Amino acid sequence: MSDSSLRRDLGPISGYATIIGILVGAGIFRVTGEAGAVAGSAVPFAYLLFAPIVLATALAYSVFSSTPLGQRPGGAYIHISRTFGNYYIGFVAMWMKLVAFVGAISFMSTSFGEYMNFFIPGQDSRIWGIIVLLVFYGINILGIKHYGRVQIGMLSVLIISILLLVIPGLAVVDLSYYQPLLPKGWSGLFGAMPILFFSYAGFETLAQTAGETRDSTRTLPLIFVRGVLASVIIFFLMSFVAFGVLPADVLAQSQSAMADAAAEYLPPWGASVVALGAMSAFLTSINGSVLVPSRMFFVFSEDRLMPRFLSAVHPKWRTPHISLIISAVICSGLIWTQSSEFLLKTGLIGIFIIYFLQGVALMMLPKVNHSLYESALFKPPSLVVTIIGLFTSAVMLIFMLAIIKSVFLWTMIWLVVGSLLFLIGRRQGSAEGFDYEARMTKDMILEA
Numbered sequence: 001m002s003d004s005s006l007r008r009d010l011g012p013i014s015g016y017a018t019i020i021g022i023l024v025g026a027g028i029f030r031v032t033g034e035a036g037a038v039a040g041s042a043v044p045f046a047y048l049l050f051a052p053i054v055l056a057t058a059l060a061y062s063v064f065s066s067t068p069l070g071q072r073p074g075g076a077y078i079h080i081s082r083t084f085g086n087y088y089i090g091f092v093a094m095w096m097k098l099v100a101f102v103g104a105i106s107f108m109s110t111s112f113g114e115y116m117n118f119f120i121p122g123q124d125s126r127i128w129g130i131i132v133l134l135v136f137y138g139i140n141i142l143g144i145k146h147y148g149r150v151q152i153g154m155l156s157v158l159i160i161s162i163l164l165l166v167i168p169g170l171a172v173v174d175l176s177y178y179q180p181l182l183p184k185g186w187s188g189l190f191g192a193m194p195i196l197f198f199s200y201a202g203f204e205t206l207a208q209t210a211g212e213t214r215d216s217t218r219t220l221p222l223i224f225v226r227g228v229l230a231s232v233i234i235f236f237l238m239s240f241v242a243f244g245v246l247p248a249d250v251l252a253q254s255q256s257a258m259a260d261a262a263a264e265y266l267p268p269w270g271a272s273v274v275a276l277g278a279m280s281a282f283l284t285s286i287n288g289s290v291l292v293p294s295r296m297f298f299v300f301s302e303d304r305l306m307p308r309f310l311s312a313v314h315p316k317w318r319t320p321h322i323s324l325i326i327s328a329v330i331c332s333g334l335i336w337t338q339s340s341e342f343l344l345k346t347g348l349i350g351i352f353i354i355y356f357l358q359g360v361a362l363m364m365l366p367k368v369n370h371s372l373y374e375s376a377l378f379k380p381p382s383l384v385v386t387i388i389g390l391f392t393s394a395v396m397l398i399f400m401l402a403i404i405k406s407v408f409l410w411t412m413i414w415l416v417v418g419s420l421l422f423l424i425g426r427r428q429g430s431a432e433g434f435d436y437e438a439r440m441t442k443d444m445i446l447e448a
Contacts, residue, residue: 007318010213014148017155018288019227022202024234025285029278031198033257036248039192040183044239046192051232054200056392057355058228060362062221066378070217074299075207076358083361083369093357095418096350101292106334109133112282129335136287137328143317144212154284161277165262166237172265173244201351205288208295221378297323304429349411356396363389
């Protein structure tokens with residue numbers, strides 16, 4: 001079936017709930033304390049350093065989302081493959097991102113299970129992780145409208161808990177904890193950035209909703225930029241309060257850093273609300289992330305790089321139910337075998353790769369695909385586009401080089417696996433008579 005069979009039931013509010021829910025989700029609650037062991041109380045300023053980096057990457061997505069390609073699911077895969085007219089480059093990059101997201105969904109579901117012990121001690125985190133995972137997959141199967149409503153509701157709970165943490169917390173911040181500003185030097189500050197990147201990773205999930213968002217080419221570009229800016233402010237304020245009420249070495253050993261910080265100045269019920277907000281953060285991240293693997297399978301299947309049944313759409317709910325079910329089975333297996341954290345670490349470089357190639361695609365867009373560039377509703381001057389793309393790709397290349405040694409072998413293995421899947425899918429599609437050139441040309445005509 002074509003992507004037009006997906007129902008466009010998401011509006012701007014659901015878009016903001018998706019991007020903010022993904023960003024202000026598991027990362028800020030999970031890795032902030034861990035980063036404190038590396039950078040000390042400089043963590044809030046490390047979050048600010050990410051602002052221009054993530055904003056530049058978001059602008060790259062804004063440009064592509066404002067073209068006719070912004071009407072289709074697939075995100076960076078569609079953007080990259082159609083910019084260069086090459087299926088393989090887009091596929092193998094998105095395959096690495098798929099590995100990362102499958103690991104991230106499983107990891108966050110397990111983390112939610114661990115937070116359940118704050119309320120019900122002695123619970124098996126795997127059981128709760130699988131329960132919450134299957135609930136969200138069920139909601140997503142029943143319709144994208146239900147996904148949007150649930151995401152908005154959970155984000156509302158999260159925002160309330162953040163306000164409860166930040167507003168009274170700012171009044172009790174001890175500025176002596178920030179003396180000196182860089183307790184572990186610039187090396188500590190920069191050393192914490194790869195850890196904190198997990199907080200910012202995933203904002204491009206919004207691009208996966210393009211085939212189900214009303215007037216997507218006009219609404220999504222603005223949501224990308226505004227959503228990232230709002231998240232940067234929230235990250236800074238939350239971490240500033242946390243490191244202003246507890247020493248960095250204490251937060252570094254905490255599994256629930258924000259709840260522990262809130263317990264310093266809020267009554268017991270207040271700390272419980274913050275802990276509930278942390279759980280809502282995991283839930284909004286899980287719910288948003290669930291979109292990604294299924295829509296990737298869907299668009300790969302549309303381009304006949306994966307089996308045709310993966311692009312099947314439920315006749316009543318208009319969702320890619322087969323892809324959602326397969327994703328749920330894979331993630332549940334990772335949770336039960338406790339393999340998700342390993343997969344997340346080896347797959348994190350996939351996020352860097354996709355951002356790197358998105359930056360390269362933006363940088364080259366006016367030159368290699370001028371008609372696509374001209375079709376954009378959000379179209380900065382070509383020089384600005386080149387600078388943004390160059391900056392994004394250069395920073396992501398630095399991040400890749402920083403971690404490649406520790407994950408080089410597994411990166412190569414996953415790249416080989418992705419390449420083999422591409423070759424198998426392409427051979428099957430050709431045997432069935434699928435016209436790859438016509439498919440690519442069709443999108444080029446739409447751009448024109």
